[in-house]
Amino acid sequence: MKSLHPHPLFWAGLLSCVALAITALNLGPMISIIGWRAAFSAPSPSDSLAVLVHYSLLPRLAMACVCGFALGLSGMLFQHVLRNPLASPSTLGVEAGAQLALALAMLWFPALLGWSRDATTALGGFAAMALVFAAAWRLKFQPVAIILSGLVVGLYCTAIVTLLTLMNDHYLSGLFIWGGGSLNQNDWRQVQGLFPKVVACSLVAFMLARQLSVLTLGDTAQSLGIKLQFTRAGVLFVAVALTAFTVSAVGVIGFLGLAAPAIARATGARRIKSRMIVSPLIGSLLLVIIDQVLQIYAAKTSVHLPTGAITALIGVPVLLIVILRRGRSMLAAADGKAALPASRLPLRVIASIALLLLVVASIAVFVGRDVDGAWISQGGATLESLLPWRGPRLVAAMSAGLMLALAGSLLQRLTGNSMASPEVLGVSAGTAFGQLCILFIIAEPTYGHRMFGGFSGAAIVLTVLFAMSRKVRSGNQFLIIGVSLGALLSALISVILASGDPRAVSLISWMAGSTYGISRQIAWISLAFAVSGLAAVTLFLRPLQQFALGDISAHSHGVDVAKFRVMILGFAALLTAIATLVVGPLSFVGLMAPHMAQRLGLTRGLAHLLGSALLGALLMAIADFIGRTIYFPWQLPTGLVATLLGGPVFALLLIRTGRRSMQH
Amino acid sequence: MTKMRRRNFLFGSAAFAATLRPVPGRAAAPRVVALDYGLAQTLIELGVPPVGLIDTQGWAEWPIEPPLPASVVNIGSSFEVNMELLQLLKPDLIISTPYLEWVRPQLEQIAPVKSFPIHALGSSPYPHIIAATRELGRMLGRQGEAEALIDRTDNELQVAKASTRHLGKLAVITFIDARNIRVYGPGGIFQDVFDRLELENAWPHPTNEWGFGDTSMAGLVDIGDSRLFYMDPVPPDLLATLADSPLWQSMPFVKNGHAQRMASVLMFGTLPAASRFARLLTEAAA
Numbered sequence: 001m002k003s004l005h006p007h008p009l010f011w012a013g014l015l016s017c018v019a020l021a022i023t024a025l026n027l028g029p030m031i032s033i034i035g036w037r038a039a040f041s042a043p044s045p046s047d048s049l050a051v052l053v054h055y056s057l058l059p060r061l062a063m064a065c066v067c068g069f070a071l072g073l074s075g076m077l078f079q080h081v082l083r084n085p086l087a088s089p090s091t092l093g094v095e096a097g098a099q100l101a102l103a104l105a106m107l108w109f110p111a112l113l114g115w116s117r118d119a120t121t122a123l124g125g126f127a128a129m130a131l132v133f134a135a136a137w138r139l140k141f142q143p144v145a146i147i148l149s150g151l152v153v154g155l156y157c158t159a160i161v162t163l164l165t166l167m168n169d170h171y172l173s174g175l176f177i178w179g180g181g182s183l184n185q186n187d188w189r190q191v192q193g194l195f196p197k198v199v200a201c202s203l204v205a206f207m208l209a210r211q212l213s214v215l216t217l218g219d220t221a222q223s224l225g226i227k228l229q230f231t232r233a234g235v236l237f238v239a240v241a242l243t244a245f246t247v248s249a250v251g252v253i254g255f256l257g258l259a260a261p262a263i264a265r266a267t268g269a270r271r272i273k274s275r276m277i278v279s280p281l282i283g284s285l286l287l288v289i290i291d292q293v294l295q296i297y298a299a300k301t302s303v304h305l306p307t308g309a310i311t312a313l314i315g316v317p318v319l320l321i322v323i324l325r326r327g328r329s330m331l332a333a334a335d336g337k338a339a340l341p342a343s344r345l346p347l348r349v350i351a352s353i354a355l356l357l358l359v360v361a362s363i364a365v366f367v368g369r370d371v372d373g374a375w376i377s378q379g380g381a382t383l384e385s386l387l388p389w390r391g392p393r394l395v396a397a398m399s400a401g402l403m404l405a406l407a408g409s410l411l412q413r414l415t416g417n418s419m420a421s422p423e424v425l426g427v428s429a430g431t432a433f434g435q436l437c438i439l440f441i442i443a444e445p446t447y448g449h450r451m452f453g454g455f456s457g458a459a460i461v462l463t464v465l466f467a468m469s470r471k472v473r474s475g476n477q478f479l480i481i482g483v484s485l486g487a488l489l490s491a492l493i494s495v496i497l498a499s500g501d502p503r504a505v506s507l508i509s510w511m512a513g514s515t516y517g518i519s520r521q522i523a524w525i526s527l528a529f530a531v532s533g534l535a536a537v538t539l540f541l542r543p544l545q546q547f548a549l550g551d552i553s554a555h556s557h558g559v560d561v562a563k564f565r566v567m568i569l570g571f572a573a574l575l576t577a578i579a580t581l582v583v584g585p586l587s588f589v590g591l592m593a594p595h596m597a598q599r600l601g602l603t604r605g606l607a608h609l610l611g612s613a614l615l616g617a618l619l620m621a622i623a624d625f626i627g628r629t630i631y632f633p634w635q636l637p638t639g640l641v642a643t644l645l646g647g648p649v650f651a652l653l654l655i656r657t658g659r660r661s662m663q664h
Numbered sequence: 665m666t667k668m669r670r671r672n673f674l675f676g677s678a679a680f681a682a683t684l685r686p687v688p689g690r691a692a693a694p695r696v697v698a699l700d701y702g703l704a705q706t707l708i709e710l711g712v713p714p715v716g717l718i719d720t721q722g723w724a725e726w727p728i729e730p731p732l733p734a735s736v737v738n739i740g741s742s743f744e745v746n747m748e749l750l751q752l753l754k755p756d757l758i759i760s761t762p763y764l765e766w767v768r769p770q771l772e773q774i775a776p777v778k779s780f781p782i783h784a785l786g787s788s789p790y791p792h793i794i795a796a797t798r799e800l801g802r803m804l805g806r807q808g809e810a811e812a813l814i815d816r817t818d819n820e821l822q823v824a825k826a827s828t829r830h831l832g833k834l835a836v837i838t839f840i841d842a843r844n845i846r847v848y849g850p851g852g853i854f855q856d857v858f859d860r861l862e863l864e865n866a867w868p869h870p871t872n873e874w875g876f877g878d879t880s881m882a883g884l885v886d887i888g889d890s891r892l893f894y895m896d897p898v899p900p901d902l903l904a905t906l907a908d909s910p911l912w913q914s915m916p917f918v919k920n921g922h923a924q925r926m927a928s929v930l931m932f933g934t935l936p937a938a939s940r941f942a943r944l945l946t947e948a949a950a
Binding site for chain 1: 905
């Protein structure tokens with residue numbers, strides 16, 4: 001078989017023929033009119049076609065080459081150093097981190113951008129990667145755990161960028177520049193700026209290539225000494241820098257850094273040196289092909305699709321293929337739980353959380369702002385008229401928080417992965433996707449229509465998950481498929497946003513976690529599900545505890561592992577679907593609350609589940625109150641406020657636990 | 665008295681538009697809340713300024729005209745209307761757009777809701793704007809003012825038609841940033857004004873159902889040496905970028921001095937926005 005495989009460069013050659021043909025199709029007619037010389041020398045300003053070719057189309061082509069090269073190389077370096085075929089700037093959160101840094105700088109520290117745009121994005125990229133590594137440390141760099149952490153960090157950063165744009169831009173303009181990755185060029189300056197940086201990074205990478213090949217030998221190479229650790233760090237640094245430079249130049253080109261090395265591997269490029277050449281080449285060619293096709297499409301239809309979002313639509317399926325084909329070997333049993341001290345008085349801790357919840361809830365009911373914006377505590381007839389607004393959203397938010405936290409702690413126990421959470425189960429993505437379809441099918445969708453769409457989307461994802469449950473051997477694989485669905489959805493949404501379609505606006509505010517459209521019925525339904533979910537979870541308690549000791553142990557205790565796993569997944573997914581309809585897909589309460597409960601000493605069994613659930617409700621109650629009052633009369637989406645409140649706490653927890661397990 | 669009248673006003677929320685008898689004479693103006701800038705423009709011109717409006721701070725940046733009375737209360741964004749504040753304002757009527765149809769049940773708990781479809785109906789928005797103006801006049805007992813507004817706009821467009829004749833072909837754009845541009849065309853009110861002034865849009869490509877399309881700076885070359893107006897708001901560092909850009913400098917309309925900045929006009933506006941746009945064109949032609 002092997003001898004039948006042509007050389008990897010043959011495939012690269014074939015791909016470049018395709019790229020050349022499409023480029024010729026797009027640019028050829030124009031260049032044949034103005035001639036080659038006019039295209040490559042500064043044209044006379046009177047010849048507008050020559051100006052167009054020289055100052056826009058050719059630089060754009062060059063930009064696609066350079067960015068594709070940089071991302072292809074960056075992805076390949078990540079994959080090699082981490083020995084993980086799923087690693088890439090997108091799946092490690094580096095791209096999204098860089099994008100968030102850019103957005104924050106644009107809004108609050110414009111001086112930083114004036115000083116160095118590259119340094120700003122690099123800072124964001126490194127921060128995101130540090131966070132991912134801190135989380136992965138606990139799990140001993142188990143490949144899937146790293147990717148899961150990376151995708152979650154990426155989604156988190158994207159969520160914040162969405163909120164920022166939501167609050168700062170009336171007509172959503174500018175959003176797609178950050179999210180969509182636009183390769184439009186006005187002259188050669190940007191290419192001239194980016195090119196030397198990419199060349200420098202590539203040279204460093206090639207110089208390190210010899211030591212890199214040692215890395216292939218695996219962990220035994222570690223005995224070769226400390227120098228290797230420096231090499232690893234150096235290569236990671238180069239990879240992040242490459243990503244940061246491209247983000248600062250053109251925005252997020254989603255998942256190209258994943259797809260290019262994967263394709264390079266599929267063409268048979270196995271050794272480090274050939275992969276180092278073939279991956280960036282394929283990255284370049286792929287981006288050129290996609291971008292030229294989109295240009296032709298735009299010329300034909302006047303519809304401009306953002307290149308970066310389209311690459312994501314193509315790249316995410318590549319991620320899925322890699323998982324399903326090579327997934328099994330990467331799914332070694334997770335075993336990285338750092339032992340946390342258990343509280344001796346779990347009842348007292350739970351009682352305090354419950355009391356705090358009560359206090360926050362009463363504040364949220366009685367305190368508000370008057371017409372003139374003054375803080376007042378309302379009562380009597382005024383409160384009676386306001387309660388129909390305040391009550392449902394508070395009840396719904398708390399119920400959603402409770403359900404998400406419950407689902408999160410179930411999933412974390414089931415998979416033994418501390419980054420597992422309902423937001424990454426894919427059910428949220430399905431819910432969002434269902435709503436999106438409704439928005440485009442029905443001209444004037446009511447809340448009921450949207451509920452229906454959301455439920456159908458969630459149900460479809462659930463069915464798919466169950467159908468796959470026979471093949472999938474670990475809960476982690478479920479999760480990573482779920483996150484991929486989430487990434488696919490956010491790419492799709494950036495494409496729609498780029499079109500400036502006003503219909504997408506209401507979807508964004510729901511995605512941001514707005515509890516704005518909650519009616520009394522929905523609030524009561526959510527509460528009913530939350531309470532019965534809490535009651536039902538006690539049934540799972542015993543088998544779940546066996547599960548925490550590992551599959552084999554659970555089996556020997558008479559638990560039907562496969563059946564039980566499906567049951568818990570289904571239960572968690574149902575809770576997630578209901579909660580997501582209320583509070584959007586990006587609150588991350590389900591991720592954060594179980595960790596917080598553990599830190600408070602509620603580490604085991606019922607105490608942990610109960611503590612997580614109450615903390616989830618508490619987090620949402622606080623978020624609801626703050627979101628409703630702090631920026632009056634504007635209301636901030638509860639889900640995102642919860643993310644912003646809990647995020648820093650969560651990051652701190654991860655880093656502290658990471659450090660502790662390092663000392664072990 | 666006023667309270668009684670308000671109660672009458674609230675009566676029969678479902679078939680509101682059909683059953684409401686026009687309020688005779690100069691009775692106390694009903695308390696109206698507007699969830700859309702364009703409809704608020706019409707309300708102000710009809711002499712019934714809204715008591716509450718979304719994002720009042722943005723008024724000075726987008727519609728600008730007519731001036732917004734200081735008494736108008738900010739009720740949050742159109743994504744999330746502040747329902748509590750809306751309740752405290754005790755409106756008699758809420759006017760809205762189809763895009764907010766999904767919160768209609770909530771809004772109807774506070775006051776009757778009337779929604780005006782204007783954009784993306786498969787035709788130019790202008791006739792729908794006129795219909796909405798008449799309907800608003802009828803509902804608020806301001807038929808006379810509504811007809812006067814329609815006539816006044818007509819006259820202003822007639823006057824503008826004479827003085828803008830020599831503008832020739834022209835295009836209107838907004839810069840999202842230096843590399844990404846929004847161009848206006850059929851389906852929006854700018855094209856409607858062009859049609860009434862018998863001006864020709866220089867943008868040769870189709871636009872979406874809301875009347876705009878996306879392009880790059882290089883795409884502007886298709887406008888040729890026609891006149892180009894780039895509308896406020898202009899991103900902060902844009903003008904410096906344009907000055908340095910060889911591509912921009914070589915555009916035919918730039919070389920001929922046919923590119924100029926224009927103050928903001930609400931693209932989803934109503935008759936006052938149309939008059940404002942015509943007047944700005946007249947000023948540019950002068």
